[in-house]
Amino acid sequence: MTSTRASSASAPDTDPDVARAYDDLVALVQHGPRFHGTPGIAAAADWLEGRLTAVGLSVDRQSVALPGWQPGTVHRLVVRSPIERELPAWPMLWSGSTDGAVRGTVESVGPQGLWGDSMVWRKFVVRDDAGRPVAYLHARDGGPAAPQPLPAGSDLDVAHLAIGRLDGLQLTEWLDDGRPVVVEAEVDSGPVDAAVSDNLIVDLAAADGGSDPARGTVLLCAHYDTFFNTVGAYDNGSGTIALLELAERWAAKAPAVPVRLVFFTAEEWHLGGSRHHLDAASAADLEAIDYVLNIDGLGRGSFVEAFAGPEAFSTAFRDALMAYAAGTRPDLELVTRFPPTVGTDDASFHRAGVPSAFLTFNDLHRLHQPDDEPNLGIAANIAWTVPLAEHLVATLPRPTRVAPPGIL
Ligand SMILES: [Zn+2]
Known part of the structure; x- marks a missing residue:
């Protein structure tokens, strides 16, 4: 400038x-x-x-x-079912990588406290066909998708993606209607030296x-x-x-x-x-x-x-x-x-x-x-x-x- x-x-x-x-x-x-x-x-x-x-x-x-961490360059989350739609998403700080694209079924987990309980978001787990967690989704309590640091004790081998409030409500509504929700996720964030x-x-x-x-x-x-x-x-x-x-x-x-x-x-x-x-x-x-x-x-x-x-x-x-x-x-x-x-x-x-x-x-x-x-x-x-x-x-x-x- x-x-x-x-x-x-x-x-x-x-x-x-x-x-x-x-x-x-x-x-x-x-x-x-x-x-x-x-x-x-x-x-x-x-x-x-x-x-x-x-x-x-x-x-x-x-x-x-x-201990270092880098956000990577890929942070993609696409709903495949019940409709096709890409959701804006960011890796949460300290998120692991998906090591290429992963696909799985979304399940609601309940509330997610961040910064203690200064923020309370909605949390979802994405499981592959064998039932293993391959990603977590964190839906904000207000506003568009925004990354935040994960609480201590989070599973840092797994990808964690931040999504916006409205997208979290949409996922919840589909799940409440009993509709299977399938997503594809890809994120290449992860630890670096310092x-x-x-x-x-x-x-x-x-x-x-x-x-x-x-x-x-x-x-x-x-x-x-x-x-x-x-x-x-x-x-x-x-x-x-x-x-x-x-x-x-x-x-x-x-x-x-x-x-x-x-x-x-x-x-x-x-x-x-x-x-x-x-x-x-x-x-x-x-x-x-x-x-x-x-x-x-x-x-x-x-x-x-x-x-x-x-x-x-x-x-x-x-x-x-x-x-x-x-x-x-x-x-x-x-x-x-x-x-x-x-x-x-x-x-x-x-x-x-x-x-x-x-x-x-x-x-x-x-x-x-x-x-x-x-x-x-x-x-x-x-x-x-x-x-x-x-x-x-x-x-x-x-x-x-x-x-x-x-x-x-
Ligand atoms: Zn600040």
């Missing part, structure tokens, strides 16, 4: 902060999909580091190595030099990796750019309290980047964190989910958001939930007993889609979220800690 200013030219009355967010987002997504372990994410990390060092910040890199990319960490001292002994550090984070099939403007180029723009603001004028910014990798790999960051931290490191604010997905529109824990912090976070929105964003529709879901990086901290909050403008039809590209709706929500985060960091007190949540 040559002219990133095309956006502001095509929308001449655009707020300069929105135009800037759009241009930054366009510059980030030029590196292509930022899937953990690929050249795209390495190039994006270099670009981010270049932007941060250009304003005088120093960047620490934390390497995150996980996948490595880096968390990027920036520490910022407070304006007063951190003289308040009652305060620790606020950890603000956003994952910059994407799924394999998208440049991820919404998920999570948007949070990445919000974090970058906060870094640039604080490089010019120090934050009210000490801040650690972390651009996490491998969020899509079951929070691999944040889990590694936790594993590498000492008990004293964790105690020094006042709270974590995770920005993941600033999509179009006004529907915000803001989940936090422990409960008292969830309420304080919600109150602060409502008060800020009352003066700046009266159309905001806010949903809070406690306990928080486990589908993004704050969950790593919540599980370790560190107070944590998560903010998203939910845009589910763009989630893990090839058309998750920059638009002015995302840019407007980045431009709103940057001063919001600055305000929260300056005003939210250190929450009282409670025991880590354990299993429930």
Whole structure:
């Protein structure tokens, strides 16, 4: 892409902060999909580091190595009976290969929890003539087919394909009518040696030099990796750019309290980047964190989910958001939930007993889609979220800690 200013030219009355967010987002997504372990994410990390060092910040890199996996190039699912129809399908992360085309009969298995039970999909098994499972199908709860990581313990020798909600309902309807459903599947995804990319960490001292002994550090984070099939403007180029723009603001004028910014990798790999960051931290490191604010997905529109824990912090976070929105964003529709879901990086901290909050403008039809590209709706929500985060960091007190949540 040559002219990133095309956006502001095509929308001449655009707020300069929105135009800037759009241009930054366009510059980030030029590196292509930022899937953990690929050249795209390495190039994006270099670009981010270049932007941060250009304003005088120093960047620490934390390497995150996980067992590797590649999505392959073939992901085909064709219904042969009761009618002929090809269904859009993606390999789930860590899916095995079918080793050529396989054919089998579809059977309903029941619900499929993903990211804990943050999402509950419909699951089907495809069996060959000998009754052996040759593939699993995972039908989304809303929207088009979108890949997600498989839960731990999944049978990774078998192919797992993500399909859309409506196709899942169609399969269910045929099966409920007692009609045999025969499909042909082919996917060539599978394990590779290793996948490595880096968390990027920036520490910022407070304006007063951190003289308040009652305060620790606020950890603000956003994952910059994407799924394999998208440049991820919404998920999570948007949070990445919000974090970058906060870094640039604080490089010019120090934050009210000490801040650690972390651009996490491998969020899509079951929070691999944040889990590694936790594993590498000492008990004293964790105690020094006042709270974590995770920005993941600033999509179009006004529907915000803001989940936090422990409960008292969830309420304080919600109150602060409502008060800020009352003066700046009266159309905001806010949903809070406690306990928080486990589908993004704050969950790593919540599980370790560190107070944590998560903010998203939910845009589910763009989630893990090839058309998750920059638009002015995302840019407007980045431009709103940057001063919001600055305000929260300056005003939210250190929450009282409670025991880590354990299993429930
Ligand atoms: Zn995300």
